[in-house]
Amino acid sequence: METTVQTQPTPRVKGWPLVGNTFQFVRDPLGFLRQLQQQYSRVVGLRxxxxNLTVTLTPDDAKYILQENNKNYHKSEAYRVLQLFLGNGLLTSEGEFWRRQRRLAQPAFHRQRLALLVDTMNEETRELVGRWQTHDPHLPVDISGEMMKLALAIVTRSLFSSNVKQHIDTLSGPINQIIEFAYEALYDFVRIPLKYPTPRNRRYLRAVDKIEAVIYEMINQRRAEQGSVRHDDLLEMLMEVQDEETGERMTDQQLRDEVTTIFMAGHETTANALSWALYLLAKHPDVVQKLRHEFDRVLGPDGQPTAENLRELTYTMQVIHETMRLYPPAWVFSRKPLTDDVLPGGYALPAGNGVLVSPYLLHRDPKFWEAPDEFNPDNFLPEKVKARPTYAYLPFGAGPRLCIGNNFALMEMQVALVHLVRAFDFRTTRRDVIPPEPGITLRPRGGLRLRLRNAE
Structure with missing residues (x-):
């Protein structure tokens, strides 16, 4: 005998005729979501x-959507903006194709394979330190721009080895154009198809062509070199993996999509997180001193980070996690149920309607975080982590679609902080409060500029 799940009505936010809550959301997405968090306990409906969208507000419901019943939830139409450029990579693909690609790509991101890339992270950050040491201490540094360059240099060398260094300057402009296009398109509720040659569309398509030309050049070069030249980089790892069931390898198109996804998602998110970390450290010199004590204890006065000793930099990792708690690069995930569903507790989620899970809200929920708007790396002491629901903290997503590059990003941020915090003291400029700008990722609004001086 079948049982019927009892449902209860989802509370809804009053909106305007036709446009619903569009203006409230677009005007201040983070502020609007925080208001909902204060007014509702479990779920709330918007238009x-x-x-129609349902915003979920609890770790348990996030776990249900992202893990327990994840096969019923695909990414929503919002991800089409990313799919325009990323193609059918891991971030945007779905279903059996995604599962196959994840199986193929996963070995390239095992920790022992990533250990080979720590030297690259060290070299690129030391080069940045050398440049900054000649900078006029009276002039602020464009931290946002510099972290983008650093993360781009690291991900480019990690993907393609050192022989594409000459391409970095060529790529940075097109990459910025694509990022800006995606930010603008995210809030364009009436989108002009790419086939129409508007100035914005033409700029975007030119940028895509430039980046694709470099990626395909590298793939073709590797195809020609296979068996004769060895490269310990992510592209080679992706080219070598085979499907255990079929023996198939990735096609050039699949390689292009995965490389592009790593390339784009793997540098802007990390760059933003590093920018926010330096901003927070500029405001908390006591945390800087604790970091330096840990560096001296674990690495010695002049020791370099390695894959082995990074594990011992536990306070450094607390600082990184606390930064991503306050400013999660992926501030919201949108999903849509493939079939009608009901959350545990009885709230209906109709097929095709949008569902939002917001790490930004979960990370600032006072039920799980004391003084949730304050920077406190002790939030990630082991005993405090153990006492919280796992899904109260989702900087890289969760469940089967946990970001495949999470360990790469964490290693990169640890290495960068060791070199930068050892070498410099950071100070805020007159505009001390930098609000976050919620777009594809959560970046500092208007960029971030800090003053720096050589550490004594």
């Missing part, structure tokens, strides 16, 4: 443009 954005012509779409």
């Amino acid at each position: 954005i443009a012509n779409r």
Whole structure:
């Protein structure tokens, strides 16, 4: 005998005719979501443009959507903006194709394979330190721009080895154009198809062509070199893996999509997290001193980070996690149920409607975080982590679609902080409060500029 799940009505936010809550959301997405968190305990319904959305507010519901019943939830239409450029890579693909690609790509991101890339992270950050040591201490540094360059240099060398150093300057402009296009398109509720040659579309397509030309050049070069030249980089790892069931390897198109996904998602998110970390450290010199004590204890006065000793930099990792708690690069995930579903507790989620899970809200929920808007790396002491629900902290997503590059990003941030915090003291400029800008990722609004001086 079948049982019927009892449902209860989802509370809804009053909106305007036709447009619903669109203006409230677009005007201040983070502020609007925080208001909902304060007013509702579990879920709340919205209407954005012509779409009904349910915002979930608890770790348990995030776990249900992202893990327990994840096969019923695909990424929503919002990800089409990313798919325009990323193609069918791991971030945007779905279903059996995604599962196959994840199986193929996973070995390239095992910790022991990533250990080979720590030297690259050290070299690129030391080069940045050398440049900054000649900078006029009276002039602020464009931290946002510099972290983008650093993360781009690291991910480019990690993907393609050192022989594409000459391409970095060529790529940075097109990459910025694509990022800006995606940020603008995210809030364009009436989108002009790419086939129409508007100035913005033409700039975007030119940028895509430039980046694709470099990626395909590298793939073709590797195809020609296979068996004769060895490269310990991510591209080679991706080219070598085979499907255990079929023996198939990735096609050039699949390699292009995965490399592009790593290339784009693997540098802007890390760059933003590092920018926020330096901003927070500039405001908390006591945390800087604790970091330096840990560096001296674990590495010695002049020791370099390695894959082995990074594990011992536990306070450094607490600082990174606390930064991503306050400013999670992926501040919201959107999903849509493939079939009608009901959350545990009885709230209906109709097929095709949008569902939002917001790490930004979960990371600032006072039920799980004391003084949730304050920077406190002790939030990630082992005993405090153990006492919280796992899904109260989701900087890289969760469940089967946990970001495949999470260990790469964490290693990169640890290495960068060791060199930068050892070498410099950071100070805020007159604009001390930098608000976050919620777009594809959560970046400092208007960029971030800090003053720096050589550490004594």
